[in-house]
Amino acid sequence: MSDKSILLIIGGGIAAYKSLELTRELGRSGVRTRCILTNGGKEFVTPLTVSALTGEKVFSELFDLDDEADMGHIQLSRSTDLVVVCPATADLMAKATAGLANDLASTTLLATDKPVLMVPAMNVRMWEHPATQRNIRQLRLDGVEVMEPDVGDMACGEFGPGRLPEVSRIKDEILDHLARPEDGPLSGKTAIVTAGPTREALDPVRYISNHSSGKQGYAIATALARLGADVTLVSGPTAIPQPSGMNFVQIETAVEMLDAVKKGLPSDIFVSVAAVADWRPAEPSDIKIKAKTTKDGLGALSLVENPDILKTISHLKGKRPKLVVGFAAETNDVENHAQGKLERKGCDWIVANDVSGDVMGGSENEIALVKRDGIERLPRMDKAAVAQNLAKRIAESFES
Numbered sequence: 001m002s003d004k005s006i007l008l009i010i011g012g013g014i015a016a017y018k019s020l021e022l023t024r025e026l027g028r029s030g031v032r033t034r035c036i037l038t039n040g041g042k043e044f045v046t047p048l049t050v051s052a053l054t055g056e057k058v059f060s061e062l063f064d065l066d067d068e069a070d071m072g073h074i075q076l077s078r079s080t081d082l083v084v085v086c087p088a089t090a091d092l093m094a095k096a097t098a099g100l101a102n103d104l105a106s107t108t109l110l111a112t113d114k115p116v117l118m119v120p121a122m123n124v125r126m127w128e129h130p131a132t133q134r135n136i137r138q139l140r141l142d143g144v145e146v147m148e149p150d151v152g153d154m155a156c157g158e159f160g161p162g163r164l165p166e167v168s169r170i171k172d173e174i175l176d177h178l179a180r181p182e183d184g185p186l187s188g189k190t191a192i193v194t195a196g197p198t199r200e201a202l203d204p205v206r207y208i209s210n211h212s213s214g215k216q217g218y219a220i221a222t223a224l225a226r227l228g229a230d231v232t233l234v235s236g237p238t239a240i241p242q243p244s245g246m247n248f249v250q251i252e253t254a255v256e257m258l259d260a261v262k263k264g265l266p267s268d269i270f271v272s273v274a275a276v277a278d279w280r281p282a283e284p285s286d287i288k289i290k291a292k293t294t295k296d297g298l299g300a301l302s303l304v305e306n307p308d309i310l311k312t313i314s315h316l317k318g319k320r321p322k323l324v325v326g327f328a329a330e331t332n333d334v335e336n337h338a339q340g341k342l343e344r345k346g347c348d349w350i351v352a353n354d355v356s357g358d359v360m361g362g363s364e365n366e367i368a369l370v371k372r373d374g375i376e377r378l379p380r381m382d383k384a385a386v387a388q389n390l391a392k393r394i395a396e397s398f399e400s
C-alpha cells in the first residue's frame with residue numbers, strides 16, 4: 001500500500017478521537033493519510049495531534065491563504081485515492097447530500113472525483129431520524145459508500161445504532177478500497193453481471209417493469225471488480241450512477257439484455273441478478289394506445305414469453321461460463337424454491353432471497369447461498385456486504 005493515500009475528513013463528533021487511532025493503523029499498513037479537520041472536529045482533537053500522528057500538514061480553512069498556496073482545495077480533493085469521512089456527522093452528511101460547499105470539508109466532497117467512504121457516528125435518535133436516513137439513502141444513490149454504524153452503548157448514555165464501527169473494521173474497508181485489482185484473487189478472470197429491471201414497451205410511452213433498483217447487482221459488479229475481475233455490467237434502467245472501473249452496457253428489454261450478455265462471452269463468471277420481465281407485450285403499438293374501454297370492458301393485453309437469460313447461458317454449449325450464479329427472489333418457502341430453480345435453470349449456485357419485505361429497492365438483504373452440495377445462510381446485512389461475501393466465495397471457488 002506504500003503508493004496509496006487517503007484524504008481523511010475528521011468531523012465534529014466525540015468519535016473523532018478514534019480517527020487518530022485509524023491514522024496510526026493506516027500508517028502501519030503504509031497508507032499516507034492527509035487530514036482535513038472541520039471546525040467541529042477541532043473541538044475534539046487538535047490540528048497538532050493530527051499532524052504529529054500523520055506527519056502531514058493538516059488542512060482546515062477554505063479561505064486560508066497559506067493552505068491554498070500550499071495546495072488548493074480542488075487539488076487536495078483529487079490528489080488522493082480515496083476520500084474518507086470519519087466520523088461522518090449528521091451535519092456533514094446533510095451538507096454532502098444537499099451539495100453545500102460552505103467550508104473546506106463540504107467543498108472538498110463536492111469537488112472530488114475520487115470515491116468517497118463515509119463512516120457515520122452519532123446519537124441513536126439522530127441516526128434514526130428520517131432526515132438522516134433520507135440523506136444516507138440519497139448519498140448511496142449518489143455513489144457514496146456509507147458504512148453501517150455499530151450498535152451499542154453511546155458516549156451520551158443511550159443505547160442503539162450510531163456508534164462508530166470498530167477501527168479495525170474501518171481500516172479493512174479502506175484497505176479493501178485501495179487494494180490494487182491487478183493483485184486481486186480474480187485478476188485475469190472475466191465476469192458478466194446483469195442488474196436492474198427490464199422494461200417491456202406497450203406503446204411509445206408505457207411499459208411493463210418491476211421495482212428492482214439494481215443496487216444488489218451493481219454492488220456485486222463492484223465487489224467482483226475490486227477483487228480484480230474484468231467486469232461487464234449489463235444494466236436495465238436504474239437511478240444509480242454508472243460505476244467506474246468496469247465495462248457498462250445499458251439496455252432496456254430482456255431481449256436486449258440476452259443479446260448484450262451473449263456479446264460479452266466468453267466469460268469465466270456470469271451472475272444473473274437482474275429482475276428480468278418474464279413476459280412482454282406481444283405487439284407493442286407504434287402509437288400511444290387510447291384509454292378507451294369497449295362494451296366488454298378493458299381490452300385484453302396479449303403477452304409473449306421473454307427468453308430466460310439465466311437458463312440460456314447455463315445451457316450454452318462451448319461458451320458456458322465456468323461459474324453461473326442465479327438469483328431467486330421469492331416471497332415464501334424461499335430455500336425450497338431455490339433448490340428447484342437450481343435444477344430448472346441449470347446454473348451452479350442460486351442466491352435465494354426473501355423479497356416479501358423491503359428488499360427490492362431497500363439497502364439491506366438477507367440471502368442463502370444454495371449449491372448442489374448444501375445451503376449457506378448469511379445474516380441480514382447491507383447489500384454491499386452481501387456483494388463482498390458473494391464475491392469472496394466466487395473467488396474461493398476458482399482457487400479450489
Ligand code: C5P
Nearest residue numbers: 272273274276278307308309310326327
Ligand atoms: O424464474 P425466476 O425469474 O424467479 O428466476 C430468477 C433468476 O433468473 C434470476 O437470476 C434472474 O436474473 C434470471 N432470469 C433471467 N431471465 C428471465 C427471468 C429470470 O435471466 N427471463
